Amino acid sequence: MARRHRAGTSVGHRVARIEELVRGATGEEAFDLVFALVAARVVSEREGVVLRSMQNARKGLRAARRAFPWARLPADLDLAPDRLEPILGLVNGLPITEDGLDACFETLLTRVAKGQKGQYFTPRHVVDFAVRAVAPRAGERVLDPACGSGAFLSRARRLAEVRPRGYDVDARAVRTARLLFEACGHRADTIRHADALRIARRPAADVVLTNPPFAGGADASGFAVARLVARAERDVLFLEACLSWLRPGGRMAMVLPHGVAAAPRYAKLRAWLADQARVLAVVSLPQETFAPHTQQRAVVLFLKRHEARARDDRTRVLFAVSERAGKDRAGDPCLPGHDLDPGVLAGFLEAEGFHA
Numbered sequence: 360m361a362r363r364h365r366a367g368t369s370v371g372h373r374v375a376r377i378e379e380l381v382r383g384a385t386g387e388e389a390f391d392l393v394f395a396l397v398a399a400r401v402v403s404e405r406e407g408v409v410l411r412s413m414q415n416a417r418k419g420l421r422a423a424r425r426a427f428p429w430a431r432l433p434a435d436l437d438l439a440p441d442r443l444e445p446i447l448g449l450v451n452g453l454p455i456t457e458d459g460l461d462a463c464f465e466t467l468l469t470r471v472a473k474g475q476k477g478q479y480f481t482p483r484h485v486v487d488f489a490v491r492a493v494a495p496r497a498g499e500r501v502l503d504p505a506c507g508s509g510a511f512l513s514r515a516r517r518l519a520e521v522r523p524r525g526y527d528v529d530a531r532a533v534r535t536a537r538l539l540f541e542a543c544g545h546r547a548d549t550i551r552h553a554d555a556l557r558i559a560r561r562p563a564a565d566v567v568l569t570n571p572p573f574a575g576g577a578d579a580s581g582f583a584v585a586r587l588v589a590r591a592e593r594d595v596l597f598l599e600a601c602l603s604w605l606r607p608g609g610r611m612a613m614v615l616p617h618g619v620a621a622a623p624r625y626a627k628l629r630a631w632l633a634d635q636a637r638v639l640a641v642v643s644l645p646q647e648t649f650a651p652h653t654q655q656r657a658v659v660l661f662l663k664r665h666e667a668r669a670r671d672d673r674t675r676v677l678f679a680v681s682e683r684a685g686k687d688r689a690g691d692p693c694l695p696g697h698d699l700d701p702g703v704l705a706g707f708l709e710a711e712g713f714h715a
Contacts, residue, residue, distance in 0.1 A: 370453060370462040377449045378467070384442040390467045390531060394538070395432050396450045397460065398423040401542045404455060413440045416447055429547065430534055457513055457543050458483065464508055464535040480507055481570040481614060482648055483514075484685060484697050489612035489659055490514040491701035492640075494714055495521045495566045502564035502604055504555030504571070505597065509536030511568035516545060524562055526555040556596055564604050570614035571597035573655060587627040594619065595628065602635050605664040610713055611636075617643065617656035636662040639713050640677040640704060644684070651690030661704070663713055677707050 374393075381389035399419030400410055410416045416436055424432045436443060453463050465480045490511060495501050497519040503511045506525030515521050523545075527533050530552055537547035556577060572593045579585035584599045594615055601611060619625050620641050632638065640661040646654050685697035708714065 370459055371466055373449050373452055374463055374466040377446055380442075380446050380449070384438055384446075388467075390464075391433070392436075392438075392446070393450060393463070393467060394430070394534065395420055395423070395436070396447065397453070397455070397463070398427055398430055398432060398538055400450065400455060401538065402426050410447060410451060413443055413447075416443065427538070427541065427547070429537060455542055457539060460535075460539050460542060461508055461510060464539075468529075468531055468535070481510060482684075483510060484699055485614070485644065485648065485659065486510045486514050488642075488699040488701045488704070489568060489614075489661075490518065492661065492704040492708055493566055493568060493610055493612045494705060494709075495519050495568075497521065499565035500524065500563065501566045501568060502562055502601075503567070503569045504601065504604070505569050506536055506550060507532045507570070509539055509550060511570075512536075512549070513539060513543060513545070515566070515568060516543075521566075523549050524564070525550040526553045526558065528552075528554045556593070556600055561600075561604055563606050565606060565609050567601045567605055567609070567611040567613065569597070569601060569612075571601075573616050573657075584628060584631065587631055588625060598628075598632070602632075602664060605636075607664055607666045610663045611661070613660045613662075614644075614657050615660055617658055620658045620660065632662070636664045638662045638676050639708055639711055640679065642699075642704065643678075643680045645681055647684040647686055647688050647690075648681075650684070650686060650688050654688070661708065661713070675711060677704070679704070 377393060378389045381387065381392055396416065399416055402422045403410055403419035408415060408419065410419050420432060420436060423430065453459055461483065495515045495518060499521050501512060501515045501521040501523050503525045506512060506527050509525055512523040512525050516523060525536060533550055533552040536550045540547050540550060575593050577593050577596055579591040579596060582591060582596050582599050584595050585591040588595055598613065598615065601613060605611060619628065642659045644657045644659065646656050648657060649655055681699050683695060683698040685692060687693045
Protein backbone atom coordinates (compact mmCIF):
# COMPACT_ATOMS: atom_id res chain seq x y z
CA MET A 360 0.00 0.00 0.00
CA ALA A 361 1.26 3.47 -0.85
CA ARG A 362 2.50 5.49 2.05
CA ARG A 363 -0.02 8.14 3.08
CA HIS A 364 1.22 11.69 3.48
CA ARG A 365 0.27 13.61 6.57
CA ALA A 366 -0.18 17.34 6.35
CA GLY A 367 2.69 18.91 8.23
CA THR A 368 3.76 22.49 8.62
CA SER A 369 6.06 22.61 5.59
CA VAL A 370 4.90 23.53 2.11
CA GLY A 371 6.14 20.15 0.85
CA HIS A 372 4.01 18.23 3.36
CA ARG A 373 0.93 20.26 2.51
CA VAL A 374 1.38 19.86 -1.23
CA ALA A 375 1.93 16.10 -0.90
CA ARG A 376 -1.33 15.78 1.03
CA ILE A 377 -3.13 18.00 -1.50
CA GLU A 378 -1.90 15.77 -4.34
CA GLU A 379 -3.18 12.72 -2.51
CA LEU A 380 -6.63 14.25 -1.94
CA VAL A 381 -6.95 15.47 -5.55
CA ARG A 382 -5.97 12.08 -6.97
CA GLY A 383 -8.51 10.43 -4.70
CA ALA A 384 -11.27 12.85 -5.69
CA THR A 385 -10.63 13.21 -9.41
CA GLY A 386 -7.98 10.72 -10.50
CA GLU A 387 -6.08 13.66 -11.99
CA GLU A 388 -2.86 15.43 -11.04
CA ALA A 389 -3.21 18.40 -8.74
CA PHE A 390 -1.60 21.26 -10.65
CA ASP A 391 -4.64 22.77 -12.39
CA LEU A 392 -6.91 22.66 -9.35
CA VAL A 393 -4.30 24.08 -6.98
CA PHE A 394 -3.36 26.74 -9.52
CA ALA A 395 -7.02 27.79 -9.77
CA LEU A 396 -7.45 27.93 -5.99
CA VAL A 397 -4.23 29.87 -5.47
CA ALA A 398 -5.23 32.36 -8.17
CA ALA A 399 -8.60 32.74 -6.45
CA ARG A 400 -6.83 33.33 -3.13
CA VAL A 401 -4.53 35.98 -4.60
CA VAL A 402 -7.48 37.99 -5.90
CA SER A 403 -9.75 37.41 -2.91
CA GLU A 404 -7.16 38.35 -0.31
CA ARG A 405 -6.60 41.65 -2.06
CA GLU A 406 -10.18 42.37 -0.98
CA GLY A 407 -9.76 40.88 2.49
CA VAL A 408 -11.79 37.75 1.73
CA VAL A 409 -10.70 34.31 2.97
CA LEU A 410 -11.74 31.27 0.92
CA ARG A 411 -13.36 29.22 3.66
CA SER A 412 -16.26 27.75 1.69
CA MET A 413 -17.24 26.45 -1.72
CA GLN A 414 -19.23 29.65 -2.28
CA ASN A 415 -16.25 31.89 -1.54
CA ALA A 416 -13.96 29.72 -3.65
CA ARG A 417 -16.29 29.94 -6.65
CA LYS A 418 -16.62 33.69 -6.25
CA GLY A 419 -12.85 34.03 -5.99
CA LEU A 420 -12.39 31.89 -9.08
CA ARG A 421 -14.72 34.12 -11.10
CA ALA A 422 -12.78 37.17 -9.96
CA ALA A 423 -9.48 35.48 -10.85
CA ARG A 424 -10.75 34.67 -14.35
CA ARG A 425 -11.40 38.37 -14.87
CA ALA A 426 -8.12 39.50 -13.31
CA PHE A 427 -5.90 36.91 -15.02
CA PRO A 428 -7.27 36.26 -18.54
CA TRP A 429 -3.97 34.61 -19.50
CA ALA A 430 -4.27 31.96 -16.77
CA ARG A 431 -6.70 29.58 -18.53
CA LEU A 432 -8.67 29.01 -15.35
CA PRO A 433 -11.70 26.66 -15.34
CA ALA A 434 -15.19 28.11 -15.33
CA ASP A 435 -16.09 26.23 -12.14
CA LEU A 436 -14.70 23.98 -9.44
CA ASP A 437 -16.03 20.57 -10.45
CA LEU A 438 -15.91 18.97 -7.02
CA ALA A 439 -18.47 18.23 -4.34
CA PRO A 440 -18.13 20.48 -1.25
CA ASP A 441 -17.09 17.57 0.98
CA ARG A 442 -14.26 16.77 -1.45
CA LEU A 443 -13.18 20.38 -1.99
CA GLU A 444 -13.18 21.68 1.57
CA PRO A 445 -10.25 19.56 2.88
CA ILE A 446 -8.22 20.59 -0.17
CA LEU A 447 -9.24 24.22 0.29
CA GLY A 448 -8.16 24.09 3.93
CA LEU A 449 -4.68 22.92 2.92
CA VAL A 450 -4.41 25.49 0.12
CA ASN A 451 -5.39 28.21 2.60
CA GLY A 452 -2.42 27.11 4.69
CA LEU A 453 0.04 27.78 1.88
CA PRO A 454 1.89 31.08 2.29
CA ILE A 455 0.96 33.51 -0.49
CA THR A 456 4.51 34.76 -0.72
CA GLU A 457 7.14 34.45 -3.40
CA ASP A 458 9.00 31.70 -1.54
CA GLY A 459 5.85 29.88 -0.45
CA LEU A 460 4.23 29.77 -3.87
CA ASP A 461 7.56 28.94 -5.48
CA ALA A 462 7.97 25.88 -3.26
CA CYS A 463 4.37 24.82 -3.86
CA PHE A 464 4.50 24.87 -7.64
CA GLU A 465 7.99 23.42 -7.83
CA THR A 466 6.58 20.36 -6.09
CA LEU A 467 3.46 20.23 -8.24
CA LEU A 468 5.02 20.42 -11.68
CA THR A 469 5.46 16.89 -12.93
CA ARG A 470 8.92 15.58 -12.10
CA VAL A 471 8.99 13.05 -14.91
CA ALA A 472 8.21 15.64 -17.56
CA LYS A 473 10.81 18.00 -16.14
CA GLY A 474 13.41 15.25 -16.09
CA GLN A 475 12.80 14.24 -19.70
CA LYS A 476 13.59 17.80 -20.76
CA GLY A 477 16.52 18.19 -18.38
CA GLN A 478 14.67 21.03 -16.65
CA TYR A 479 14.93 21.40 -12.91
CA PHE A 480 14.04 24.34 -10.73
CA THR A 481 17.15 26.05 -9.45
CA PRO A 482 17.54 25.79 -5.65
CA ARG A 483 16.78 29.19 -4.24
CA HIS A 484 20.08 29.57 -2.40
CA VAL A 485 21.83 29.11 -5.77
CA VAL A 486 19.53 31.73 -7.30
CA ASP A 487 20.31 34.17 -4.49
CA PHE A 488 24.03 33.49 -4.82
CA ALA A 489 24.06 34.17 -8.55
CA VAL A 490 21.82 37.23 -8.44
CA ARG A 491 23.67 38.91 -5.58
CA ALA A 492 27.01 38.27 -7.22
CA VAL A 493 25.87 39.79 -10.52
CA ALA A 494 24.23 42.68 -8.60
CA PRO A 495 21.71 44.00 -11.14
CA ARG A 496 21.14 47.74 -10.96
CA ALA A 497 18.00 49.84 -11.28
CA GLY A 498 16.91 50.31 -14.87
CA GLU A 499 18.94 47.40 -16.24
CA ARG A 500 17.31 44.94 -18.61
CA VAL A 501 17.48 41.50 -17.01
CA LEU A 502 16.70 38.46 -19.14
CA ASP A 503 16.04 34.81 -18.32
CA PRO A 504 15.34 32.92 -21.57
CA ALA A 505 14.43 29.69 -19.72
CA CYS A 506 12.77 31.27 -16.71
CA GLY A 507 10.73 28.40 -15.26
CA SER A 508 8.83 29.83 -12.29
CA GLY A 509 10.68 33.15 -12.62
CA ALA A 510 12.97 32.84 -9.60
CA PHE A 511 15.99 34.63 -11.09
CA LEU A 512 13.84 37.53 -12.29
CA SER A 513 11.90 37.95 -9.07
CA ARG A 514 15.11 37.85 -7.01
CA ALA A 515 16.63 40.48 -9.28
CA ARG A 516 13.62 42.70 -8.63
CA ARG A 517 14.15 42.32 -4.91
CA LEU A 518 17.54 43.97 -5.26
CA ALA A 519 16.70 46.75 -7.71
CA GLU A 520 13.98 48.13 -9.98
CA VAL A 521 15.20 46.21 -13.00
CA ARG A 522 13.31 45.65 -16.24
CA PRO A 523 12.73 41.88 -16.33
CA ARG A 524 11.95 39.71 -19.33
CA GLY A 525 11.41 35.96 -19.21
CA TYR A 526 10.65 33.21 -21.70
CA ASP A 527 9.90 29.53 -21.23
CA VAL A 528 8.78 26.75 -23.54
CA ASP A 529 6.77 25.06 -20.75
CA ALA A 530 3.26 26.55 -20.61
CA ARG A 531 2.69 25.53 -17.00
CA ALA A 532 5.95 27.11 -15.88
CA VAL A 533 4.94 30.34 -17.62
CA ARG A 534 1.55 30.36 -15.88
CA THR A 535 3.30 29.77 -12.57
CA ALA A 536 5.79 32.58 -13.11
CA ARG A 537 3.05 34.98 -14.12
CA LEU A 538 0.96 34.14 -11.06
CA LEU A 539 3.96 34.58 -8.78
CA PHE A 540 4.68 37.94 -10.38
CA GLU A 541 1.06 39.03 -9.93
CA ALA A 542 1.05 37.90 -6.30
CA CYS A 543 4.15 40.02 -5.68
CA GLY A 544 2.73 43.07 -7.44
CA HIS A 545 4.74 42.77 -10.67
CA ARG A 546 3.51 42.76 -14.25
CA ALA A 547 2.73 39.30 -15.58
CA ASP A 548 3.25 40.30 -19.21
CA THR A 549 7.00 40.39 -18.70
CA ILE A 550 6.88 36.57 -18.85
CA ARG A 551 6.15 35.02 -22.25
CA HIS A 552 5.49 31.51 -23.51
CA ALA A 553 8.06 30.84 -26.24
CA ASP A 554 11.07 28.78 -27.17
CA ALA A 555 13.71 31.47 -26.72
CA LEU A 556 16.05 29.68 -29.11
CA ARG A 557 13.56 30.29 -31.90
CA ILE A 558 12.15 33.76 -31.23
CA ALA A 559 12.50 35.96 -34.29
CA ARG A 560 13.34 39.19 -32.47
CA ARG A 561 16.10 38.61 -29.95
CA PRO A 562 16.06 40.85 -26.89
CA ALA A 563 19.00 42.98 -25.80
CA ALA A 564 19.98 42.60 -22.16
CA ASP A 565 22.34 44.17 -19.66
CA VAL A 566 22.20 41.04 -17.50
CA VAL A 567 21.35 37.41 -18.24
CA LEU A 568 20.50 35.10 -15.34
CA THR A 569 19.44 31.59 -16.28
CA ASN A 570 19.46 27.84 -15.78
CA PRO A 571 18.59 26.43 -19.23
CA PRO A 572 17.51 22.84 -19.92
CA PHE A 573 20.50 20.49 -19.75
CA ALA A 574 19.22 17.69 -21.96
CA GLY A 575 17.57 17.17 -25.29
CA GLY A 576 18.42 17.95 -28.84
CA ALA A 577 17.22 21.01 -30.71
CA ASP A 578 17.53 22.49 -34.16
CA ALA A 579 21.13 23.76 -34.19
CA SER A 580 20.99 25.42 -37.59
CA GLY A 581 22.51 28.88 -37.47
CA PHE A 582 24.46 28.21 -34.26
CA ALA A 583 28.25 28.45 -34.40
CA VAL A 584 28.67 26.09 -31.44
CA ALA A 585 27.17 23.23 -33.45
CA ARG A 586 30.55 22.92 -35.18
CA LEU A 587 32.46 22.79 -31.89
CA VAL A 588 30.84 19.83 -30.15
CA ALA A 589 29.82 16.37 -31.26
CA ARG A 590 26.21 17.00 -30.21
CA ALA A 591 24.91 20.48 -29.50
CA GLU A 592 22.30 19.98 -26.80
CA ARG A 593 20.04 22.74 -25.59
CA ASP A 594 22.34 24.01 -22.84
CA VAL A 595 25.15 24.64 -25.35
CA LEU A 596 22.77 26.39 -27.77
CA PHE A 597 21.48 28.55 -24.92
CA LEU A 598 25.05 29.54 -24.08
CA GLU A 599 25.56 30.98 -27.56
CA ALA A 600 22.09 32.56 -27.63
CA CYS A 601 22.57 34.23 -24.25
CA LEU A 602 25.86 35.74 -25.37
CA SER A 603 24.17 37.11 -28.48
CA TRP A 604 21.50 38.76 -26.31
CA LEU A 605 24.02 40.43 -24.01
CA ARG A 606 25.02 43.95 -24.93
CA PRO A 607 28.79 44.64 -25.08
CA GLY A 608 29.91 44.82 -21.47
CA GLY A 609 26.82 42.94 -20.33
CA ARG A 610 27.24 40.28 -17.66
CA MET A 611 25.84 36.85 -17.11
CA ALA A 612 25.43 34.09 -14.54
CA MET A 613 24.41 30.76 -16.03
CA VAL A 614 23.98 27.29 -14.55
CA LEU A 615 25.52 24.65 -16.83
CA PRO A 616 26.41 20.96 -16.67
CA HIS A 617 29.77 20.35 -15.03
CA GLY A 618 31.14 18.79 -18.20
CA VAL A 619 30.87 22.03 -20.15
CA ALA A 620 33.44 23.54 -17.78
CA ALA A 621 35.69 20.49 -17.40
CA ALA A 622 35.24 17.70 -19.95
CA PRO A 623 37.83 17.42 -22.77
CA ARG A 624 35.10 17.10 -25.39
CA TYR A 625 34.09 20.71 -24.69
CA ALA A 626 37.60 22.17 -25.07
CA LYS A 627 36.82 23.85 -28.40
CA LEU A 628 33.63 25.30 -26.95
CA ARG A 629 35.54 26.79 -24.02
CA ALA A 630 38.10 28.33 -26.39
CA TRP A 631 35.26 29.86 -28.41
CA LEU A 632 33.67 31.17 -25.22
CA ALA A 633 36.92 32.85 -24.14
CA ASP A 634 37.00 34.62 -27.49
CA GLN A 635 33.46 35.92 -27.01
CA ALA A 636 33.53 36.95 -23.36
CA ARG A 637 35.70 37.43 -20.34
CA VAL A 638 35.13 34.47 -18.02
CA LEU A 639 35.39 35.71 -14.45
CA ALA A 640 34.39 32.75 -12.30
CA VAL A 641 33.31 29.12 -12.42
CA VAL A 642 31.70 27.79 -9.25
CA SER A 643 31.20 24.03 -8.99
CA LEU A 644 28.05 22.92 -7.15
CA PRO A 645 27.69 19.76 -5.01
CA GLN A 646 26.10 16.67 -6.53
CA GLU A 647 23.17 16.99 -4.12
CA THR A 648 22.24 20.49 -5.34
CA PHE A 649 19.28 19.36 -7.45
CA ALA A 650 18.27 16.43 -5.22
CA PRO A 651 15.92 14.64 -5.07
CA HIS A 652 15.16 15.26 -8.76
CA THR A 653 18.61 14.46 -10.17
CA GLN A 654 22.24 13.92 -9.19
CA GLN A 655 23.42 15.99 -12.17
CA ARG A 656 26.58 17.92 -11.35
CA ALA A 657 26.54 21.56 -12.36
CA VAL A 658 28.51 24.79 -12.27
CA VAL A 659 27.59 28.46 -12.22
CA LEU A 660 29.47 30.36 -14.92
CA PHE A 661 30.02 34.11 -14.51
CA LEU A 662 31.18 36.11 -17.49
CA LYS A 663 31.19 39.56 -19.07
CA ARG A 664 30.78 40.02 -22.80
CA HIS A 665 33.71 41.70 -24.50
CA GLU A 666 33.26 45.35 -25.35
CA ALA A 667 32.84 45.97 -29.07
CA ARG A 668 35.62 48.53 -29.14
CA ALA A 669 38.32 46.48 -27.45
CA ARG A 670 38.88 43.11 -25.87
CA ASP A 671 40.16 42.58 -22.39
CA ASP A 672 42.83 39.89 -22.53
CA ARG A 673 43.25 39.49 -18.78
CA THR A 674 42.87 35.84 -17.85
CA ARG A 675 42.36 35.88 -14.08
CA VAL A 676 39.53 33.46 -13.36
CA LEU A 677 38.21 32.34 -9.99
CA PHE A 678 37.58 28.60 -9.75
CA ALA A 679 35.62 27.70 -6.63
CA VAL A 680 34.06 24.53 -5.29
CA SER A 681 30.96 24.48 -3.10
CA GLU A 682 31.14 21.45 -0.83
CA ARG A 683 27.81 21.73 1.02
CA ALA A 684 24.40 21.83 -0.65
CA GLY A 685 22.50 22.16 2.61
CA LYS A 686 20.56 18.96 1.89
CA ASP A 687 21.20 15.26 1.50
CA ARG A 688 20.79 13.04 -1.56
CA ALA A 689 17.11 12.55 -0.75
CA GLY A 690 16.65 16.32 -0.97
CA ASP A 691 15.98 16.76 2.74
CA PRO A 692 17.56 19.72 4.55
CA CYS A 693 20.58 18.90 6.67
CA LEU A 694 23.17 20.63 8.80
CA PRO A 695 25.48 22.36 8.28
CA GLY A 696 23.71 24.42 5.62
CA HIS A 697 25.01 25.38 2.21
CA ASP A 698 28.34 27.19 1.90
CA LEU A 699 27.63 29.55 -1.02
CA ASP A 700 28.59 33.06 0.07
CA PRO A 701 27.60 35.69 -2.50
CA GLY A 702 29.64 38.32 -0.68
CA VAL A 703 32.96 36.58 -1.35
CA LEU A 704 32.27 36.15 -5.05
CA ALA A 705 30.77 39.62 -5.40
CA GLY A 706 33.93 41.13 -3.93
CA PHE A 707 36.11 39.29 -6.43
CA LEU A 708 33.89 40.22 -9.37
CA GLU A 709 33.82 43.87 -8.36
CA ALA A 710 37.62 43.93 -8.01
CA GLU A 711 37.88 42.51 -11.52
CA GLY A 712 35.65 45.15 -13.00
CA PHE A 713 32.67 42.84 -13.47
CA HIS A 714 30.23 45.55 -12.34
CA ALA A 715 31.90 48.45 -14.10
